[in-house]
Amino acid sequence: MASFKKTNARPSRFTTAGMQLGSVAACVLLWHFASTLRIDLGVITFSNVPTPQAVISAIWQLLQSNALLPHLGSSLARVFSGYLMAAVAGVTLGLLIGRSRKAENWLMPPLELLRPIPAVAWIPLAILMFPSSEASMIFITFTGALFPILLNTIHGVEAVDPRLIASSRSLGASPRAILREVVLPGALPSIFTGLSIGMGTSWFCLVTAEMISGQWGIGYYTWSSYVIQNYADIVVGMLLIGLLGMGSSWLIKRIGDWLTPWYRLQGKS
Template identity: 70%
Template sequence: MSSPSGALPLRTGRSRSRRTFPQGRQALQAASLVACIVLWHLAATQRWHFGLVTFANVPPPAEVLSAAWALLQSPKLLAHLGSSLLRVGVGFGLAALAGVAGGLLIGRLRVARDTLMPPLEVLRPIPAVAWIPLAILMFPSSEGSMMFITFIGALFPILLNTIHGVEAVDARLIASARSLGTRPLRLFTEVITPGAAPSIVTGLSIGMGTCWFCLVTAEMIAGQYGIGYYTWESYTVQNYPAIIVGMLVIGVLGMGSAGTVVAAGRWLMPWTRPAGGPR
């Protein structure tokens, strides 16, 4: 018979390691951010020079922090944030609907693939910047053109990932569902869509990041408010710390929105989570 004194420390040690492991990850992540800031400070203040790359004109973190505080006190902050979030929300929402629906059809129906994929493959390599003049001609308002640019940027990652997800669904599951008398509509909703869901969420996350990339490009040319316009305006007036503030705001918003998409996908797909939880 084993003594309790030999079993209790083993269980306690395991539970402690499981509780402290997330804290260790958070400490490592925070340390990596601090290290990047320290290197940035040293490179800007010491004016490091590496061949073709120089940090002589890069503002240090202290100046960027001062510019960020000025932006927080600016009455235009809410207008910049609201404009960018609205454009991304509308463009991404439309791209999600069109990309997921189109990907399910193209991935499953040969007729849809033969008729829709050739023109889509021609349009897919066109960069967002090349769409801006045509978007201005197509839409009477600048808001519509910028939303269209974000839509185009997010559409193709969502579409292609959905197609790959549908193609990766196990054919045995589809055959089993058909043998049980599942109708085509329920086959889509109960077999194909859940099976392709992980790829769809990946495409949505990538599309959200592309949305912000395309939005900044559009706002630099056609916007009056928005974080991209704020960044470009700061460059034209040679307010270099504000440029980095705009870049960091875009990065935080893009990371937060993409992370929200991934978290929502995990919540909606409990069957994809491992039994032991995330590691």
């Protein structure tokens, strides 16, 4: 009888790129046919959805205008301001809560109470709390990114093998050295998972805030396009949000891979 062996050989970069581009092309093709034929399925209709050709034309018009750079600059500044503050606060609090039972008892109840509150619910209070709409939008971005980073840091710290900590302590390592040499490297993969997720949620929250209180930014551009019924521009805004969110999350993941060369995901075929 012929025997079949499993192989863990990874496809080449060209094969992987071809598969990825093929999946995107298939989605664009489906979008083209659904919007061109004005397909109406009852529960969902493409009668008013712009075609890919109309969206490409809108992209070209935006590139020729003077509005693209101000929109991009405003959104990027808000995202990275809130995200960097969330990264510092989330990792610091996560390390503290993960290592200290007393800190967990004091800090986790209010944090768990705040965590389920969606970003949209914070917008009215943020407008009241902060003197400028800019600060309120950065706060919304901070809030959205904080909890994924915080929880993944806590889980990463708690997942560190306690035998490694006990061995380090028995060899005379100080608490600071244990944190720096054992706990932090062990939790780093989980921390970067949280950082990557937090980047995506920060874009989601920023766009929501910009739709309500922004004057520049990708979210404001998308919402104002809907108000004036420039439907192709809505899709342009959505694509910009998707590309920026995907690119920034990819960058965080690459930095994480560079800082954790000992950690590799297994089992993908």
